[in-house]
Amino acid sequence: MELFNKMQNVHYRVLYKMINDIIAYDSIKENNKNIMIDMLRNRQSYEPDFEFEKELLEIEESESKNYEKEKHEYPYIKLFKKDKNNKYSLTVDSSMPIILSKLELQWLKMMLLDDRIYSHLDDELINKLKYKLEKIDFDVDSDFWIKKNVDDYNADKDESFRLKGVIELIKKCISEKKYIVYDSKTGKGNEYKDKIAFPYRIEYSVRNQSYKLISLIYDDKYNENRIIKISLKNITIVKVIDDKVCKYAEYIDKIKEYIPKINEFYEKKKHINDPIELEIIDEKNTLDRCFHIFSYHDKQAYYDSKNNIHNLKIFYYDFDKEEIIKDILSLGSCVIVKKPEEIKNTVIERIKKSYLSYSEDK
DSSP: OOOOOSSOOHHHHHHHHHHHHHHHHTOOSSOSHHHHHHHHHHTOSSSOOHHHHHHHHOHHHHTSGGGGGSOOSSOOOOSEEEOTTSOEEESOOSOOOOOOOHHHHHHHHHHTTSGGGGGTSOHHHHHHHHHHTTTSSOOOOGGGOOOOSOOOOOOOHHHHHHHHHHHHHHHHHHHHTOEEEEEEEOTTOOEEEEEEEEEEEEEEETTTTEEEEEEEEEETTTTEEEEEEEEGGGEEEEEEEOTTOGGGHHHHHHHHTTGGGHHHHHHHTBOSSSOEEEEEOOOTTHHHHHHHHTTTSEEEEEEETTTTEEEEEEEOBGGGHHHHHHHHHHTGGGEEEEEOHHHHHHHHHHHHHHHHHHHHHO
């Protein structure tokens, strides 16, 4: 069995998880063969490898007189031993270390070439990684990277350091349950000044390559508390405030009553009973694009084989509605909105508006 392949260690990862869990939680009780196989398969992220299971667990058989009659691609290993009652136990008495494959080490070294890494990691860790990876045989300029299905967001080292400062400040506010006042500027140039918010959580979107802040605010326009999402790269100024600052006391008092039940308030904004339902014709790679675009939403999907149509339900939050509508429009004619009517009508109206605008330009 080849556990230490230079490019990938699929089997090693499974055994690493299994053995360390057994040692940490003393989890082998009814440790017969079926239990061991279940433990193994529950830690696999791929289809069961029956040959791997056989080589790992059928120890006595591997050493029997029939061994020469059987053909095995790899020699057997002995990480588990079996007693006369067919019960298994570990042959090792300590946890296994994490061992990265050559491909993973190369990937990590490549990531360090991107200035955006400075918004994720601190200088000390970055320098330590660079030192440890110095002898890894890999040297590719980041200009040669091929990025697929990723929105282009370029951030230099200075911007990454600025963003890191914003993230660290907001993380502290979340842990200490403090409020922030911020200014922001959207990509369209809209500016917002002195906005008061109670930060709730930070999300990272791989697709957008950006951090987003979910927070509770009081909305003057609608005279209500709302949960909003804002891209952290759009925040130009942010400061910490407390609930005793008189200048903002009026807004803080209106937000404060929701703080103890913010989790409940947040979940109520999720459309569980009325998700967006899409019909997808899988042309022009539309199905893959759908799953990528909506990757950070809870979803349900099924395939209508009779009509050759894929159906997708998207469970979304109020503050995601605008972005989802834009994403649906970007998918073109291969996607049809079935429900809810509000989203369906909004998409139709925007298509009509775009068509009329195009016609006038012609």
